[in-house]
Amino acid sequence: MEIPAARNPVDVLRESFGEAILFVKEFRGETTVVVEAARSTDVLDFLRAGSGLVYNMLSDVSAVDYYPNDYGELFAGDAGDYRPERFAVSYHLLSMLYNRRLRVKVFAEEEDPRLPTATVVFPSANWLEREIADMMGIVFEGHPDQRRLLMPDNWYGHPHRRDYPLGKETVAFSFNEAEIRKHKPFATD
Numbered sequence: 631m632e633i634p635a636a637r638n639p640v641d642v643l644r645e646s647f648g649e650a651i652l653f654v655k656e657f658r659g660e661t662t663v664v665v666e667a668a669r670s671t672d673v674l675d676f677l678r679a680g681s682g683l684v685y686n687m688l689s690d691v692s693a694v695d696y697y698p699n700d701y702g703e704l705f706a707g708d709a710g711d712y713r714p715e716r717f718a719v720s721y722h723l724l725s726m727l728y729n730r731r732l733r734v735k736v737f738a739e740e741e742d743p744r745l746p747t748a749t750v751v752f753p754s755a756n757w758l759e760r761e762i763a764d765m766m767g768i769v770f771e772g773h774p775d776q777r778r779l780l781m782p783d784n785w786y787g788h789p790h791r792r793d794y795p796l797g798k799e800t801v802a803f804s805f806n807e808a809e810i811r812k813h814k815p816f817a818t819d
Contacts, residue, residue, distance in 0.1 A: 636728045637682030639663070647673060653712035662720075662733040664712050667745055670721075670736045674751045677723060677732065685723035685732055691748070691758035693719045693766045697792040716740035717768055721748060721755075738768050747773040765790035 643651050643663060650673065653664035665673045677685040696713050715737040723732045738745050747770040748755040759770045760779040767788035770776070778785070787794055802810045 633727065634682045636725075636730070637680075639677065639683055639685070639730075639732055642680065642683065643673065643676070646676060652714075655711065660731070660733065662735055664735045664737070667736050667738065670734070671746050671748060671751055673734060674721060674723075674748055677734070678751055683725065684727045685725045685730075687724040687726055688721060688748070688752035688754050688758075689724050689731075690722040691719065691755055691762065692722070693717060693762045693768060693790075695766060695790065695792045713737075717743045717766065719745060719762060719768060721752075743768040744771055745769075746771055749773060764788070767791065 640651075640654050640661060640663060644654075647665075647669060650666040650669040651663060652666060655662045655664075663673075677683050694717070696716050696718065717738040717740065719736050719738065721734040721736075723734065724730070725732075736745055743766075745768060747759060749759065749770075750772065756773075756775065757779065759773055760775065760777070762768050763770060763773070763776065764778045764780050765788055777783075781789070800806070800810055
């Protein structure tokens with residue numbers, strides 16, 4: 631069996647999906663392709679099975695919250711960045727045949743963050759998407775098991791969002807120890 635020559639994934643994606651490829655960033659040997667949310671599963675399936683691509687391993691799925699308001703435009707910093715919405719989900723792919731990596735990034739709206747599930751292409755996305763749904767509040771439409779993964783069922787909110795309130799406890803030092811201890815409950819046994 632002859633192995634087809636490796637193809638440039640960015641060129642092939644632009645040729646095959648055109649306007650659905652919103653932005654490409656190459657920085658320090660890593661390539662990120664920003665894809666229109668509605669076409670994300672089509673792009674992932676194409677990358678997994680495409681001749682000369684064969685990105686057959688989903689190594690990770692991660693999410694980021696760009697809150698408070700540093701999104702909505704192209705940033706021209708050192709490498710440039712593209713942030714049209716508050717939430718982004720990144721699918722980290724590996725082609726074991728060609729030993730190459732690629733990041734596919736998809737953005738979700740702030741008001742009702744919803745994306746199509748990648749479990750139809752990569753079943754290994756199941757628990758990773760559940761974690762993102764639980765901790766960030768991004769709903770993956772068509773996901774086979776949408777129960778919370780890390781937080782209890784009655785938990786309110788999503789702790790990895792940047793606007794989630796932080797709990798805090800004042801640290802006791804020698805100058806404020808008496809004040810802190812009088813408000814703390816102690817075990818009586």
